[in-house]
Every structure is written in C-alpha cells, then in structure tokens.
Amino acid sequence: MSSMSYKYLWWLLVGLALLVAPLVVYPLFMIKILCAALLAASVNFLVGYAGLLSFGHAMFFGSAGYITGYVLKTWTGDGLIGILAGVLVSAAIGWVTGLLAIRRQGVYFSMITLAFAQVIYFLALRLPFTGGEDGLQNVPRPSFLGLVETTDHQSLYFVVLAIVGLGFWFIWRIVNSPFGQVLTAIRDNEPRAMSLGYRVNRYKLIAFTLSAAIAGLAGSVKVIAFGLATLTDVGWGTSGDALLICIVGGMQTLWGPLIGAVLVIALEHMLVSVPELVQIVQGLVFVLVVMLFRKGIVGQWLAWWKSRQPPAHLPSATSEH
Secondary structure, eight states: OOHHHHHHHHHHHHHHHHHHHHHHSOHHHHHHHHHHHHHHHHHHIIIIIHOOOOSOTHHHHHHHHHHHHHHHHHTOOBHHHHHHHHHHHHHHHHHHHHHHHTTSOTHHHHHHHHHHHHHHHHHHHHSGGGTGGGOBOOOOOOEETTTEEOSSHHHHHHHHHHHHHHHHHHHHHHHTSHHHHHHHHHHHOHHHHHHTTOOHHHHHHHHHHHHHHHHHHHHHHHHHHHSOBOHHHHSHHHHHHHHHHHHHHOTTOSSHHHHHHHHHHHHHHHTTTOGGGHHHHHHHHHHHHHHHOTTHHHHHHHHHHHHHSOOOOOOOSGGGO
C-alpha cells in the first residue's frame, strides 16, 4: 500500500473514531478535548509554521468566550451569530496585539503577548458584563440558523465536531497554500525572505490575526457547550496548557494538537480527585516527551514511518540512452 493510501486510511480511521466517540465516551468530555485541540492547533499554526511563540493565546480564547456568552444571553439565541461575534472580537484583539508584537522577535515578542494577555485578564476581572470572579454564567444553549438544536448533548457534540473540523481544515488549507509556504520561509530564514521582496511584517500580522481568530473559535464553542466563561479561560495557565498540548502531540503536524489534547485532558480527568497532582504529572509527561519524543508523539511517529519507506528509485544509466 502506498504512503498516500495510508494517509487516507489514517484520515478515515480518525474520522470514524470521532463519529462513534459520543457512543462510548461522555459527549461533553469529548467536546472539552475538541476545544482544547483547536486552541492548541491555533498555537501550533503560529509557532510551528510562522515561528512566532505566543504566551498569550488564552486572551483570544477567553475574550471570544465572554463575547459569545454575552451575545447569546442578551441579544440573540442563534449560535452562529454568537460565534461570529466572538471570533471577530478575538481577531480584532489579535490584530492590535500583533501590530506591536511583530516589531520584536524572540523572547521580546513572547513577553509582549503575555503583557497583552494580562491586560485582557484585568479587563475580564473588572468589566461589569463579565461577572468578575464569578464569571459569565448560565449561557443558554443556542440553535444554529433555527435549524439545529443543541439542547441534547449528542446533537451538540456533532455540531462542535463540524465546527472544529472546519477549523482544522482551515489551518490545513492555510499551511498548504502559497501564503503558508511564505510563512515557512520566513520562519526558516527571515532575512532571505526579506531579500526576496516579501513584506515580512505583513505576513506575520496576518498569521497572528488568523491564529487569534481560530483560538477565538475554540473559546466560543467552549462557552456554548458548557454555558460558562471564567477567568481561567483568559489566564496564563490556559496558554501554557495549549503549548504543552502542542509539544506533547507534535509541532508542525496537523494531528499533533488532537493527540496531545486527548492525552493531557484525559490525565486531568483521571486526576480530578487529586488536583494537586495534575501539575506534577503534566510536568513529568512533558519531561518524558522531550526526552523520548523530541518531535512530539505524532512528529516522532511520522519520522519513524518515513524512515521505513523504501528510497525512491533513481533512473538507471541505461534508461537515459
């Protein structure tokens, strides 16, 4: 079987597993995994393909959640409008943050994103509509275009699966487009990309804004599913968890965030009775992955798979005559 056939088989198996998952696993648990995977995928896109390490992606995740929840509670019961409002606000915050952050590189870029995240955290704590330390509670389950109801957990799961799948497809489409190839060139050798005439800062700003919008999509879906937006959603710990999921699953891979989310969220669930051990176990898992799987679980598996493929046959000397 060719490598392309195995690739399609892998996609089919993952798709089937996600479709039957709510039959064997609690749907809200799966929704939590999907939201974490999409947030991690937005970080993976920015770090892995654009080379921009953000420490503040929770501000997009959480702010979109607050906006979506507020819109659904006070304005409309249509989930699509609520999600669009959250995504647009997170993209706007990302654009403003990116305008300043992209002027610096390395750790300075990361510190600027963290500083903006702390500002958003303070606003979420003080603004009247966010609920302060109590959070925005009792967000109603919406319908989508008046056609799809989400009051049932399984129905909600399939709606979330479709939205998250669209988010992953969007990332895949960007990465495999000419725009994505330019981003990769900037990540690998920024001076060379500049010498070729590319407006590097414009590409970085667009990538940062798109990544913020995808993180906002994850936050909006999370609030719709759980009916709650809290300070935890905009806290630095959420940004750290997203980075941890990326590293465990594998940077620069499409499925890495999903596999990493399954592992990290499952560990949190198993240790829910002893929350003080969660950080310790996550730290041990991180060390283990860094020591044994330098490219993450998916990245290491892909490298092993490529090493087993037979080398391409070179044309013989006689065939040239």
